[in-house]
Amino acid sequence: xxNNISATLGAPELAPAAGTQTTRATCPYCGTGCGVLxxxxxxxxxxVQGDPQHPANFGRLCTKGSTLHLTASPAVTQxxxxxxxxxxxxxxxxxxxxxxxTALEEAADKFAAIIRQxxxxxxxxxGSGQLLTEDYYVLNKLVKGLIGTNNVDTNSRLCMSSAVAGxxxxxxxxxxxxxxxxxxxxxxxxxxxxxxxxxxxxxxRRIEDARRANPAMKLIVADPRRTETADMADLFLPILPGTxxxxxxxxxxxxxxxxxxxxxxxxxxxxxxxALQAIVHDFTPEVVASTCxxxxxxxVQAARWFGAQTPTLSLYCQGLNQSSSGTxxxxxxxxxxxxxxxxxxPGAGPFSLxxxxxxxxxxxxxxxxxLLSAHRDLANPAHRAEVAALWGVDEVPAQPGxxxxxxxxxxxxxxxxxxWIACTNPAQxxxxxxxxxxxxxxxxxxxxxxxxxxxxxxxxxxxxLPATTWGEKDGTVTNSERRISRVNAAVPPSGEARHDWAxxxxxxxxxxxxxxxxxxxxxxxxxxxxxxxxxxxxxxxxRESTRGRDLDITGLSYAILDNIGPQQWPMPEGATAxxxxxxxxxxxxxxxxxxxxxxxxxxxxxxxxxxxxPFSLNTGRLRDQWHGMSRTxxxxxxxxxxxxxxxxxxxxxxxxxxxxxxxxxxVASRRGQIIVPAQPSDAISPMQSFMAMHWGEEYISGxxxxxxxxxxxxxxxxxxxxxxxxxxxxxxxxxxxxxTRLPWRLLAVAWMPETEALAAREALKPLMAAxxxxxxxxxxxxxHEKGKVGVLFRAxxxxxxxxxxxxxxxxxxxxxxxxxxxxxxxxxxxxxxxRMERTAEGLTLDAFVLAGDISAEAWIKPxxxxxxxxxxYGRALLSPGATPPVAVVSKGxxxxxxxxxxxxxxxxxxxxxxxxxxxxLAQLQGALKCGTNCGSCIPALRQLVKLHPAVxxxx
Numbered sequence: 001x002x003n004n005i006s007a008t009l010g011a012p013e014l015a016p017a018a019g020t021q022t023t024r025a026t027c028p029y030c031g032t033g034c035g036v037l038x039x040x041x042x043x044x045x046x047x048v049q050g051d052p053q054h055p056a057n058f059g060r061l062c063t064k065g066s067t068l069h070l071t072a073s074p075a076v077t078q079x080x081x082x083x084x085x086x087x088x089x090x091x092x093x094x095x096x097x098x099x100x101x102t103a104l105e106e107a108a109d110k111f112a113a114i115i116r117q118x119x120x121x122x123x124x125x126x127g128s129g130q131l132l133t134e135d136y137y138v139l140n141k142l143v144k145g146l147i148g149t150n151n152v153d154t155n156s157r158l159c160m161s162s163a164v165a166g167x168x169x170x171x172x173x174x175x176x177x178x179x180x181x182x183x184x185x186x187x188x189x190x191x192x193x194x195x196x197x198x199x200x201x202x203x204x205r206r207i208e209d210a211r212r213a214n215p216a217m218k219l220i221v222a223d224p225r226r227t228e229t230a231d232m233a234d235l236f237l238p239i240l241p242g243t244x245x246x247x248x249x250x251x252x253x254x255x256x257x258x259x260x261x262x263x264x265x266x267x268x269x270x271x272x273x274x275a276l277q278a279i280v281h282d283f284t285p286e287v288v289a290s291t292c293x294x295x296x297x298x299x300v301q302a303a304r305w306f307g308a309q310t311p312t313l314s315l316y317c318q319g320l321n322q323s324s325s326g327t328x329x330x331x332x333x334x335x336x337x338x339x340x341x342x343x344x345x346p347g348a349g350p351f352s353l354x355x356x357x358x359x360x361x362x363x364x365x366x367x368x369x370x371l372l373s374a375h376r377d378l379a380n381p382a383h384r385a386e387v388a389a390l391w392g393v394d395e396v397p398a399q400p401g402x403x404x405x406x407x408x409x410x411x412x413x414x415x416x417x418x419x420w421i422a423c424t425n426p427a428q429x430x431x432x433x434x435x436x437x438x439x440x441x442x443x444x445x446x447x448x449x450x451x452x453x454x455x456x457x458x459x460x461x462x463x464x465l466p467a468t469t470w471g472e473k474d475g476t477v478t479n480s481e482r483r484i485s486r487v488n489a490a491v492p493p494s495g496e497a498r499h500d501w502a503x504x505x506x507x508x509x510x511x512x513x514x515x516x517x518x519x520x521x522x523x524x525x526x527x528x529x530x531x532x533x534x535x536x537x538x539x540x541x542x543r544e545s546t547r548g549r550d551l552d553i554t555g556l557s558y559a560i561l562d563n564i565g566p567q568q569w570p571m572p573e574g575a576t577a578x579x580x581x582x583x584x585x586x587x588x589x590x591x592x593x594x595x596x597x598x599x600x601x602x603x604x605x606x607x608x609x610x611x612x613x614p615f616s617l618n619t620g621r622l623r624d625q626w627h628g629m630s631r632t633x634x635x636x637x638x639x640x641x642x643x644x645x646x647x648x649x650x651x652x653x654x655x656x657x658x659x660x661x662x663x664x665x666x667v668a669s670r671r672g673q674i675i676v677p678a679q680p681s682d683a684i685s686p687m688q689s690f691m692a693m694h695w696g697e698e699y700i701s702g703x704x705x706x707x708x709x710x711x712x713x714x715x716x717x718x719x720x721x722x723x724x725x726x727x728x729x730x731x732x733x734x735x736x737x738x739x740t741r742l743p744w745r746l747l748a749v750a751w752m753p754e755t756e757a758l759a760a761r762e763a764l765k766p767l768m769a770a771x772x773x774x775x776x777x778x779x780x781x782x783x784h785e786k787g788k789v790g791v792l793f794r795a796x797x798x799x800x801x802x803x804x805x806x807x808x809x810x811x812x813x814x815x816x817x818x819x820x821x822x823x824x825x826x827x828x829x830x831x832x833x834x835r836m837e838r839t840a841e842g843l844t845l846d847a848f849v850l851a852g853d854i855s856a857e858a859w860i861k862p863x864x865x866x867x868x869x870x871x872x873y874g875r876a877l878l879s880p881g882a883t884p885p886v887a888v889v890s891k892g893x894x895x896x897x898x899x900x901x902x903x904x905x906x907x908x909x910x911x912x913x914x915x916x917x918x919x920x921l922a923q924l925q926g927a928l929k930c931g932t933n934c935g936s937c938i939p940a941l942r943q944l945v946k947l948h949p950a951v952x953x954x955x
Contacts (some may be wrong), residue, residue, distance in 0.1 A: 023490035024051060026477050028067040028130060028470040030624050031354025032202050034065055035566070038471060038490040040672050045257045045471050045491055055566060056180065056479055062201040063624045063897045063936045067635055070470045072491075076634045079758035082453040083495025086464040091441070100496065104507050107463055110445045111147075112514035114417045120149035120397070124407045124416045127154040127367065128423035129356025132475035132487060134538040135500035136358070136367040138530065139422065142508045145391045145403075145529050148518055150378070150401030151416065153369040155424045156359040157404035157727060162622040163319040163352035164363060164371075165725040166330025169598050170338065172590035172763045173375055173550045174363055177566065177582040178313060178349035179481040184210040185312040185347025188305050192222040192333065193244065193319020193731075197229040198623045200317075200353050201936040204229070208819055208938065218305045222247060223319060224618055225574040225690055226683040228939035234303055238685060241616050241732045242605035244320060248332035249280045249602060250288025251303040252339060256280070260307030265341035269586040272597035276335060279599050291602075293685075307340050311347035317355060318620065322731045324606035327724035331598035338595050344583035353480050360478040364551055364569075365542055369401035370726070373542070374549040390545055392526030402727035404720045406432065411439035420751055422449040422500060423467065427456035428628040428696030431717035431728045436811035449503055452630040454762060456697050456711070466497040469631075473499060476561065477534040478569075482578070484556065501538055505530040547573075550589045601671040605732045606720040609687070612703055613669065613734035615653075619693045619713060623936055624897055629694050634758055636780025636789045640894035644794065645775050646693040648681035649737070650688065658740055664773055664796060667691075669733050672715030675702055675740055675773040675796075689737065693730070701768035709769050741773050742796035745854045746806070749792050749864055750847030752811040757789035763812045764793055770805060771795040779865065781900040790865065800829030806851055815847045822854075823878040828852065832939050842869045845877070853880040895944070896930035896937045906930065906941065910948045920945050932938025 020041045027034040035054025039047040048069040050057035061158065070076070077083075085103035086095035105108065114122050125143050127136065131154070143152035148264065164174045183189070183206045185954050196204045211217050221233035222244070230236045239247055255261055266273050289296040306312050314337065320329040334350045342348040366373040366387075373390070376383035384396050402410050408426065410416045412435050419440070430436045440446055440460035448461035451469035458464060474489045493499075498506075508530040512519050522529075532538045537559050547554045552572040561567065568578030573788035587593045609616055624638040632638050647667055649659070659665065665678045667689075676691070684690055696712035703709060716735060721728040752760055763774055768774040779790035793809060795801070803826065810816055810833055821834040837846040845864045850856060863870055868888065876882040892904040909927050915919040921941060925931050931938045 020046070021490070023488050024486065025471070025490065025638060026264055026357070026485045026487050027061065028357050028631075029064050030200055030696045031198050031356055031359060031480040032483055033357065033477060033483060033566075034061060034202055035485065036061065036065060036068065036159065038069070040490045043491050043827060044074065045069050047731065053565065054485070056481075056483060056485075057202045060202050060205055060935065062934045063638065064632055065627055066898065066934050067638065068470065070635050071631045073754075075754045076758065077494050078755070079307055079762070080452050080630075080634055081494050081497070082450055082464055082466040083497065084456070085465060085496065088462050089469060089952045093463075095292065095461070099618045100498070103465060104510055107447055107507055108510035108514055114444065115147060115515060116517075118417055120147045121151060122148065122416060123149065123418045123420070124151040124402060124411065125153075125420045126404065126407060126422070126424060126426060126483075127152070127362070129154060129156040129159060129359035129362060130423050131500055132358060132473060132477060132535070133365060134359035134475040134535040135504070136362045136420075137365040137373075137538050137542045138501045138508070138532070139682060140365050140367040140373065141391060141529055142504050144396045145393050146508055146511060146515065146518055150369050150397050150399060151407060152367065152401060153404045153407055154362055155404065155426075155429060156356060156362050157368065157728065158320070158322065158429065159355040160321060160352065160363070161368070161403075162323065162326025162722055162725040163328050163728040165327040165722070166334060167352070169327060169331050169596065169724070170334040171583070171595050171793045172588045175550060175582055175589075176352055177343055178351040179580045180206060180578060182313050182349065182351070183207055184213060186210070186217065186311055187214075187347065188218045188220065188309045188312040190220045190222075190302075190306060190312060190314040191229060191233075192314065192316050193329070194315055194317035194322070194353055195223065195225075195227040195620060196315060196353070197227065197232070199621050200356070201623070203353065204939070214219065218309050220302050222302075224685065224688060228943065231943050232939060235298060235305070237292070237294050237298055237302060239294055239690070242325070243292040243602075244323075244329040244600045245325060245600065246283060246288050246291045247299070248329075248336055249283035250285060250292070250299050251287070251306060252276070252336055253283045254285060254300050254303035255307045255336070255339060258304060258307070260304070261339050262341035264585070266339060270338050270595045270597060271592070272599060273339070275599040276597040279601065282669040283602075297869045306336060310340070310342060311345055312337070312340070312342045313348055314350045315353055316350075317353045319731055321727055322729060323727070324720050324729040325603045326722040326727045328598070328600040328603070335597050337581070338597060344581060344586065346581070348529055348614050349581070351480075357479075360480065360482065364478060364546075369403045371846060372396070374546040375551055376549070387545070390541075391529060392523045393529070394521040394523065402856055403721075405721055406726065406921045408436050408439040409719070411443050414442055414453065417443060418445040419443045420449070421457060422504075422908070423451070425455040425457045425628040425630060425696070427460060428698065428712060429693075429714065431714055431730055432719040433711040434672055435716045435719065437711065449500065451497065454698065455628060455630050465503055466495060467503060468493045468497045468499050468688065472497065473496040475501070476539060478850045482551075483567045484553070484561060484569065486558065486561045498669070499535070501532065505532050507861045566858060570893060574654075597782070606729050607670070607718050608736045609734045613736050614687060615735045615737055616688045617669070617716060617733040617735045618688065618690045618731055619717065620690065622692045622694060625692070625694045627694065628696055628698070633698070633778070633786050635820045636757075636778035637897060639777055639779050640781045640897055640900070642692070643779060644677070644777055644792070645700040646677045646679040646691070647737075648684050648690040649678050650684045650686045651682065652686055654680050656680060657737070659739060664742055666738050666740045667716060667735055669716040669718075669735045669892055671718070672710065674700070674710045674712065675742075676700065678737075689735065698765070702771055702773045703769060708758055742798060744797050744800045744852060746771075746795040746801065746809075746849070746851045747793070747854045747857055747861070748809050748813055748815070748849045749790065749861060750815060750835070750931040751788040751790055751864070752814060754787050754789045756789050760791050760812050764791075764809065765811060767805065770801065771797045773797075781894055792884055800852065803831070806831055806849065810849055813847055815849055821878060829919045830880050832878050836870065842871045844868070845870045856880070856882070859884045859888040862888050867890045895940050896928075898933035899929045901930035903944070906944055907936075907948055910945060911951055914950050917942065917945050920950060
């Protein structure tokens with residue numbers, strides 16, 4: 001599948017304009033690995049479409065993927081990208097541009113000095129699942145081969161390390177055995193610990209297709225929240241947080257009792273069933289139902305569908321992985337498949353859905369603190385010798401390095417003196433942010449290698465190195481089904497940005513000159529560990545490292561990937577295609593070829609709830625956002641579905657606490673606290689809560705009771721991790737929630753030129769800490785006809801802010817000058833400002849500030865956001881407490897991002913739709929187009945169809 005779209009696989013369904021180039025690449029978001037076609041003209045990306053030839057998505061893209069071109073616009077790039085190397089002479093000061101040579105020389109000097117004085121383990125490198133495989137490979141070789149430490153880890157530790165450990169403990173290797181094609185062969189789908197509709201929307205489209213083609217298919221979903229995925233289930237198991245192992249043991253107990261174990265398979269292909277059987281004997285349906293908080297009948301039904309309605313395919317993600325017993329949860333689920341022989345056949349298997357675009361590629365090259373290249377075992381001397389020989393060094397270190405949480409804890413203690421952070425934002429994403437920030441402040445030298453200058457971590461960097469990003473990068477990635485895809489560059493790097501592999505190679509060559517004690521151990525003929533002149537030269541070395549291994553890709557090349565298309569591993573030399581499913585022959589990559597049952601005890605969550613902290617906090621994804629939102633957060637339209645930070649609570653809990661929707665609450669754990677609006681949600685069980693993982697200090701900030709700056713949702717989360725995988729328990733923290741009285745409020749909202757809006761948000765960030773609570777987000781439901789983006793700044797405090805502070809906010813948002821209507825009552829702390837714009841139709845509201853009493857938000861905000869005519873509202877705009885002379889009808893909550901279709905419009909249209917659910921959904925889509933592009937909103941549309949039954953037609 002070459003970069004030329006008229007390649008072997010046939011030209012895609014595009015009709016590019018004259019002078020437009022089309023480049024095949026891969027989406028940089030989740031682990032689905034969707035192929036994209038990038039249209040560019042004169043060095044600018046102008047459009048993106050799904051690649052109809054790519055076997056992961058066949059042309060489909062979700063809301064995030066379909067807006068990728070907008071994140072690469074010149075306006076976004078100029079306001080958010082890191083475009084030149086920057087050095088900060090003093091912490092807290094603004095960084096200044098420097099030359100690349102100067103930057104890398106200083107970095108090499110600093111790291112060499114620390115290594116010579118304190119040893120190799122005094123430095124740490126923290127990377128990302130967004131790095132390409134080639135980037136990962138050079139990073140791994142730099143740290144383990146040259147420096148001589150295993151202190152290299154990535155944010156994949158927060159994502160997939162429990163899946164890795166679970167696969168290795170049971171099947172013998174980190175290799176997902178199933179593939180996407182299995183969706184259409186399965187008779188039972190068991191989704192546990194995953195909200196596939198949000199986190200992997202294109203895969204969920206394939207699940208919907210499979211269910212339409214096979215109405216007999218059963219879908220079981222286990223999750224503490226009733227997510228959109230759960231709403232689609234035939235059987236929903238709302239288990240209590242952390243009880244997954246008990247659930248799986250209980251299901252195995254039922255399978256044994258009902259005679260649904262495949263003993264022939266167990267005897268031929270596995271070991272250890274007797275020990276596991278002895279443990280699950282005590283996990284009776286009654287005991288497990290009580291432990292998990294579900295009905296006995298539902299547990300029994302789930303087990304019987306799993307074992308009798310076969311083949312069975314399990315899909316799982318962070319709900320199992322992000323846990324203090326994450327490895328055991330993964331292994332306990334795999335136990336069910338081994339016990340029933342549901343592995344290695346079409347439609348069956350334990351299938352971990354990778355969270356990040358190239359977490360799999362990072363695992364392949366051994367780019368983590370406890371891994372070695374090509375699935376080799378760090379503890380195996382022969383394996384270490386193989387890697388050393390490949391690299392041309394005498395040895396690689398045997399002692400496992402510091403993993404993500406451990407690395408920052410060590411830096412906070414002063415043990416790690418220098419940190420190199422590439423393509424990730426630990427000041428937002430790691431748990432226990434107080435410790436993370438202490439580490440970043442205490443480290444003697446912090447390098448951040450990053451594409452975006454707007455992340456929280458950049459503020460702690462002594463040296464900032466600009467890296468290329470999507471649309472500019474060249475290399476490979478591997479998706480959840482072990483499929484390797486090419487990433488091709490459509491446009492040149494922005495500014496002075498360089499490719500990650502090239503930055504690390506250049507730094508490595510300079511560091512080699514300084515670390516003579518290390519380079520003395522190079523083997524004869526090894527002049528440098530970093531001889532690379534292209535990503536392909538890196539990849540070829542990685543390919544050779546896989547020869548004879550379970551992930552052998554010696555039959556692959558860039559040319560094959562370009563001309564034939566993405567391929568699954570293994571694909572050894574001589575093979576014409578990769579292997580879709582593993583273990584079809586019942587042989588596993590263990591010493592005796594048999595899989596191992598994992599016999600483990602059920603352990604509850606690491607931080608149980610108590611009287612002081614009675615709530616459980618769960619974190620997870622929003623449909624239209626990605627991680628820390630350094631990319632998706634640049635687009636106002638992606639905030640249409642969920643517009644501002646909030647914590648979701650059970651409506652009964654809110655009523656008991658006397659809370660209304662939008663009321664501020666203080667959420668506290670044993671590590672920190674934040675203030676955030678509360679919203680009722682029927683998806684949340686009593687005494688539980690949910691907050692999206694994306695809300696860091698870039699979007700929500702303020703001060704705690706001690707006057708310390710708050711740093712988003714991960715101020716609350718626990719650093720406790722699974723002892724086997726070292727993955728932290730981000731899915732549960734014990735918290736307390738109390739109503740917070742902050743009587744003075746401020747709301748500032750403005751439409752701004754797209755070339756200024758993101759810069760305005762950055763200018764507002766330093767002001768956020770002036771209030772007890774603030775949130776600052778962009779908005780905009782579709783590309784604005786006048787090229788404008790909305791900015792919203794919300795704040796609350798005990799006392800009124802000064803006129804000077806409010807004036808600064810107004811100035812940043814362009815709410816100043818003689819054309820702005822104003823009202824101020826300093827004695828009552830009331831202030832209003834309205835910027836109006838005259839159009840051919842009449843006056844519209846272009847920006848406003850409400851300070852003090854903001855109750856008018858209910859009608860003034862829709863007036864602006866929906867761009868309604870404001871002529872009739874006159875003095876009411878400036879009068880606190882005034883009611884609007886004409887009712888304002890808001891367009892309502894956005895459901896479909898692609899076509900800006902709102903909930904009221906959908907409900908009105910449904911009143912005219914007849915027939916069953918599918919028929920009414922089709923009529924709705926035909927009328928409004930919602931759900932006809934990316935399809936991410938289809939689960940929500942189905943829910944609305946069910947909630948609003950057809951109106952009986954008159955006879």
